[in-house]
Amino acid sequence: MSLIESCPLLIGGEWSTVSGVPVTPVHNPSIGEVIAETPLCGADVVDAAVSAASRAFPAWSETPPVERARVLFRLKVMLEDRFDELARSVTREHGKTAAEARGDVRRGLENIEYACGAPALLMGESLENVAAGIDCDSIRQPLGVCAGITPFNFPAMVPLWMWPMAIACGNTFVLKPSEKVPLTSILIARLAQEAGLPPGVLNVVHGGRDAVDAILRHPGIQAISFVGSTPVAKSIYETGIAHGKRVQAAGGAKNFVVIMPDADVANSATGLMESAFGCAGERCMASSTAIAVGRAADTVLPALVDVVSKVRVGPADRDPQVQMGAVISREHADRVCGLISQAAGEGATPLTDGRGLRVDAAPNGFFVGPTVLDHVRPEMVTMKEEVFGPVLNVVRMDNLDEAIRLANQSAYGNGAAIFTRDGKAAREFRHRVRAGMVGVNIGVPAPMSFFPFSGWNASFFGDLHLQGRESVAFFTQHKVTTTRWFSHGEGSIWADK
Numbered sequence: 001m002s003l004i005e006s007c008p009l010l011i012g013g014e015w016s017t018v019s020g021v022p023v024t025p026v027h028n029p030s031i032g033e034v035i036a037e038t039p040l041c042g043a044d045v046v047d048a049a050v051s052a053a054s055r056a057f058p059a060w061s062e063t064p065p066v067e068r069a070r071v072l073f074r075l076k077v078m079l080e081d082r083f084d085e086l087a088r089s090v091t092r093e094h095g096k097t098a099a100e101a102r103g104d105v106r107r108g109l110e111n112i113e114y115a116c117g118a119p120a121l122l123m124g125e126s127l128e129n130v131a132a133g134i135d136c137d138s139i140r141q142p143l144g145v146c147a148g149i150t151p152f153n154f155p156a157m158v159p160l161w162m163w164p165m166a167i168a169c170g171n172t173f174v175l176k177p178s179e180k181v182p183l184t185s186i187l188i189a190r191l192a193q194e195a196g197l198p199p200g201v202l203n204v205v206h207g208g209r210d211a212v213d214a215i216l217r218h219p220g221i222q223a224i225s226f227v228g229s230t231p232v233a234k235s236i237y238e239t240g241i242a243h244g245k246r247v248q249a250a251g252g253a254k255n256f257v258v259i260m261p262d263a264d265v266a267n268s269a270t271g272l273m274e275s276a277f278g279c280a281g282e283r284c285m286a287s288s289t290a291i292a293v294g295r296a297a298d299t300v301l302p303a304l305v306d307v308v309s310k311v312r313v314g315p316a317d318r319d320p321q322v323q324m325g326a327v328i329s330r331e332h333a334d335r336v337c338g339l340i341s342q343a344a345g346e347g348a349t350p351l352t353d354g355r356g357l358r359v360d361a362a363p364n365g366f367f368v369g370p371t372v373l374d375h376v377r378p379e380m381v382t383m384k385e386e387v388f389g390p391v392l393n394v395v396r397m398d399n400l401d402e403a404i405r406l407a408n409q410s411a412y413g414n415g416a417a418i419f420t421r422d423g424k425a426a427r428e429f430r431h432r433v434r435a436g437m438v439g440v441n442i443g444v445p446a447p448m449s450f451f452p453f454s455g456w457n458a459s460f461f462g463d464l465h466l467q468g469r470e471s472v473a474f475f476t477q478h479k480v481t482t483t484r485w486f487s488h489g490e491g492s493i494w495a496d497k
């Protein structure tokens, strides 16, 4: 019997496998072995899923919001019960550590918890007597069929940013998870069925570019949520709106962390390490550049190198002591190492060097060690490209003004952080930095489910972000009703004129 799993589709409440289409391998990055194959489906499969979602929409959108929320509440309880299994699934297909995988699942669950509050979040507004005897109210109604396209780096959380709130608002959904990590989404969709989600409300299709193109062009889809790299996010946004859809598209990032001379040394070093090297740097909120202001380089860098040198890198699925796992693929590991070499060739100084790391416990795993590059300059390659691996640039600057100017030159604008004891410097930074999520003495300022995940610039395309009240607005449309009632026998509305 083959140990390689197939990835079934969920369409209209039925699970099925597809044959006769190309497949792409899913790896366990910790050991470099193929564990599953994702079918690269095309327009026919997307069309079947959209048809199922369209058929499910009338009944689901008429289901009282409180009943819709109850299904999600049951799902939340089931996911808590199966928490460890879910986290293991994330580690297995992604390579991140057990603690990081648990964080991924926890953050996803928090989005379900928030969506359970949809009845209150969906409430409209009203005003009596907008004119004499006339009342006005606004309600929120669902859009119809919505779709989600997700990246590889948070197999549990990012899909759960999307479909729970979409369906809580009364929409039906077609999810296309990353072809690199489809297994956790399949597991969660099975549990959603067990929780009582009616057939067709959530559909799962698999694929890459062809499936995405079919989603973008399908006339039955009203809205698209996307999270992934910036070039793809931009093109999805442009193509989606050209086809008349509402689109929210979160893209890539290059996040700056300013270390002020007065910052607490140990906390800054630990905060930087966790931010740059957590999830092996494959995080859109990872700090990829530390700007050391003044003497901060002399105090914080030695402490940082000390903690980074002790990081245990290895196969997260078999060694619970591992602090940093593998990156997603062999090609990605090679790309990251290539970028480190290029930066070193351009004059950067590796204080720690993750190239050529050998992990004896898993010689075929996709490992790159945590790499700190000092004396990086703005024009170098690792400052321009999103490396999306365990690489931290260090740029030295003389003052906060220069640091903010450098951060604000970035094309991206997801996260930015400052480590300082000076409230005035923190306030100045928060006010002036051109990024949508700011941390003060917090290295990964990722907002919780009730706040928007509010990237700026090339880190986001659209108007309404994922998470929080903006996601309720994204998945609904307003209907505003203006009402006047006449007493029996009173003249018609025209009599006033």
Ligand code: NAD
Pocket: 149, 150, 151, 152, 153, 154, 158, 176, 177, 178, 179, 207, 208, 209, 212, 213, 227, 228, 229, 230, 232, 233, 250, 251, 252, 253, 283, 284, 386, 388, 414, 453, 455, 459
């Ligand atoms: P990706 O852009 O390669 O893929 C994302 C999704 O788009 C996948 O489902 C994939 O199948 C599809 N896709 C890929 N290429 C496509 C193409 N040419 N046309 C149409 N669809 C295509 O991203 P990834 O490598 O899976 O994920 C990492 C990226 O996601 C990083 O850039 C990271 O910063 C970003 N990310 C952003 C956020 C955020 O909130 N801003 C969160 C997580 C990840």
